[in-house]
Amino acid sequence: MTMLSAGAIPALAQQPEPWQIGLQSASTPVMESITGFHNFLLVIISLVTLFVLVLLTICIVKFNSKSNTTPSRTSHNTILEVAWTVLPVIILVVIAIPSFRLLYFQLETPEPDLTIKATGYQWYWGYEYPDHEGLSFDAVxxxxxxxxxxxxxxxxxDNNVVVPVNKIVKVLVTGDPMGVIHSWTIPAFGSKVDAVPGRMNETWFKATKTGMYYGQCSELCGRDHAFMPISVQVVEQAEYDAWVSERTAGLQPRDDKKKFAQNTLGSE
Ligand SMILES: [Cu+2]
Known part of the structure; x- marks a missing residue:
């Protein structure tokens, strides 16, 4: 198909592995943050769970009817009650601060070097590169x-989304106006955003390593939901430029804009 696909199979491919337990390894700053936050939460929930387990064990061993024949009549302990209210609040605040920081990091797209539009169809993805007039294709x-x-x-x-490495890529994501909701996802990028008909969502990524990155539609969208994968190929800038010129060679500029103007005028 293209010069990139057949000869140069990249060494690195991010995709699910058999018996995989953890997250796919991070290839963007956003995913690095997600992985870090995940590990941070794992420590907290493990400590909380162990603490509760210890309390339960003490109760079972020390306060069962055999070893504790005359139970205490205590029903209130102010210090304890304040502690078990305030401590969880502190834990939640400690979680909330990095959580919101991460949410805004994902949400706010930095000034992009490149914009791609992904459209979810039943059941495949269509891509447009608005920076390069006429560069568009479907990925089946x-x-x-x-x-x-x-x-x-x-x-x-059949077609990969090709992007340059270490560049900020903004992805505009929408759904076919006559279609259903899909979700554009690349786990190694930490990107996941719904493709909603009639609405333009966006996500961004800055892939820091060249290679192939695979994802799948992540919104249960119908019959072939499982068969509309997403494949992104991250290449060096020079390779990307070559791909663009190969793809755009001989293309006539689209007359979409003219059509759009006519439609708009016609409906007024
Ligand atoms: Cu879908």
Missing amino acids: MLADDELQPGDPRLLAT
């Missing part, structure tokens, strides 16, 4: 008999 999942060596089954598509 490869059937089993179309897979090349190195292509992961149910994840590889």
